[in-house]
Amino acid sequence: MRRVFALIVTVGVVSLVVSRGSPDLSAARATGLALGFALIAAALTGAFFEKIHLPRVSGYLIFGLLCGPYLGNIITRPMARDLQIVNGLAIALIALIAGLELNYARLKPRLASMTKLGVVTLLLLYATLGPLTWLSWPVLPIAPEATGAARLALSILLTTIIVSFSPTVTIAVIADTRARGPLAETVLATVVIADLVLIIVFTVAMQMVRWATGASVPGDVSLLVRLSWEIFGSLAFGALLGALFAIYLRLIGREITIALLGLCVVLSELGPLLHFEPLLAALAAGLVVENITPSGDQLKEAVERGALPVLVVFFAAAGTSLQLDALAIVGLTAAAVSAVRLIAIRGAVAVGTRVSGVPREIGDPVWMGLVSQAGVTLGLTILVASEFPTWGANVQSLMVALIALHELVGPVIFRAALARAGEIGKMDEGAPVSEQGELDAEPLHAD
């Protein structure tokens, strides 16, 4: 009851402030208001969702959706834009958590079968969704006039984007539910491996589309070189920073939260300047810290303590940017594509489980962790739309609607799978209990 009252007060205060502010004068100063509102109200919504056995992440998203510019407009468009300031930091932090969860010694016995599961699943998805996309091309609202090589190249490109998964949401659900176990690890490994492969295939498909539509000549290798730099450079950059951070932990080991924020800022801000992918770099950094040094647990504690505010703001911001208007325009097509994708993922994972030798109780529910789509998919879509503005805009409309659907549904399904596997809360087993007795009444001096 106290929480409901607090939520009412918070919503009331923010509504009052937004209604009394002058939009032209206040837009530039909306960041603090948006941050505060998102932190309190989204955290409360997330906690409520947890009580009804839904992921907190979905609560943050729903909060953003309800209060965002497309519905409640308590968080106005400039405020929603301001909330995105944490995106880079959040992605780096989330990927770092993922890296810290991938312990080679623990995964080694299952690594080969997990890789086989990921590869087989991906091949089967292409084998089913690729031909379906090609066959249904004339009815898809993208470029129905395309024929021959152009239609084939466009089908491969669209299939790649439709298949792509969301490492961010996967990791966030795992971090949020404090899940640990074979299912969480298998889903995480599958998503990471599959998205690495998908990024490479996407680059090749883009090249094919350029050639098929006459945008460039075959044999242009600059993109492949750039891609290699992005993937392997990111991994090397992240590994180097991870090693430096591990040395810091071992030799100094103080102010870990501040040092960690510094690491995430470097990964998210300096990385892109050097054309490195922050997600990959942060993943590599986490892997190095977890596997090369014995200081992983120390860092993990600091990361997990600081992750909640970042996750809350990140997903609330994502909720505010869920474009409901796109869903309204291409909703039926998006729902049909989503249903086909879901069936294909389920079937591919079932076959992959049998082929790879992953135990069925672990392998069968993996499909439930592969439903989400978010940042990677959106990133690929934006690349297409910016390079091919005519039909690329149609791809963007369809994919934004799909992302809206999958971002809402995916975490709910994945959490249900983790709950069924009994892995929720396992991360905390054996973790030290946080101290509560540190309070004292010493007066504060501001000066």
Place this chain on the structure above:
Amino acid sequence: MTLASLAGRLTAGLRTRAALGMRPLTAPVIIFISLGFLIGPQVLGFLPATALAGLDVVVSIGLATLGVFIGLAVGREGMAARRLFVAASVEGCITIAIVAWAVIALLGVWQLPTNLPPVLVAMALGLCASASAAPATDSDGDAAGRVAGRVADLDDVLPIVLGGGLIVLAGPTPRSALDGALLTIVLGLAIGVAGWLLIERAEGAAERGVFIIGCLALLGGCAAYLGLSPLLTGLAAGWLWVLAPGRCDLLMAGELRKVQHPLIVLLLIATGASLEPSLAGVWLFAPYLVFRLAGKLIGGWTASRIAAGVAPSDLGSYLIPPGVIGVAFALNLNQVTHGDAGAIIFAVALGALASELMALFVTPRHGTA
């Protein structure tokens, strides 16, 4: 005064401060305002103007946090020691009156062009002048220092409350000072209520951290959005958390203590980086420094009649170091006026540095006894 005698006074001052357990030359105001100016757009440019604009949100939240500090301190100290609160307010009023009167008179004589109305400039300088730093005494035996410290804590309340109205007058939205100040307080109290309902019953330290950061961001964000004073929203919320039943104030104080120093450093560096030397700033600096000193000495003398435990001649000397609140208020004013208070922030920052240095010479006589 010759160089040798100046050095002698300085040595004597440092010795006295050491005897009183007060900090010698390491006031954060001196170090970090200078550092901010050095790395700011005017000198080295490591912190360019664009980055400084990006810091606006952090500064607003920082100002609200500072207000919460004061609110928590006032809630505890003010209720327990009403006489001290009255004494601090009297001392603050006298300083404000002396500085504001002197500045407005001089502005009339000099015909100095300012971006803001002269009355507003004078009042702003008066409010900045009235805040003092609690003397950093660590000797248990210095009872006078402890009393002065409490007066210095409590004399921040008046400039924050009056400043709440002044910020509204200087801001872009047409609103009366009283309405604006009341709205600021109501917003602070409402957010305080939300925080009180949430913080104590949070499920674990991580969730509590989210609520605390959320409350501070809301306190700073609401004020910044409406062009109000984050210091006053924070003060109101902090004060409410002390009065409200439960341990909310203790939990808040425990969390804030971790960010206290980085926050003050950030505000001072932002202030230093915001400085733009100007003729108007230099002209305002001199009367600000001189009349602030006069105000503190006269105000301290008067206040010591109300607050027992410190010699009339000593209280003013203890209150000379300006601390952060005056500088923070000038920074807030500069934010609200989109840089039109550049001369004020320059005069106040320079005045803060000079006052800190002056405090080395004007030491309480108690220490030399």
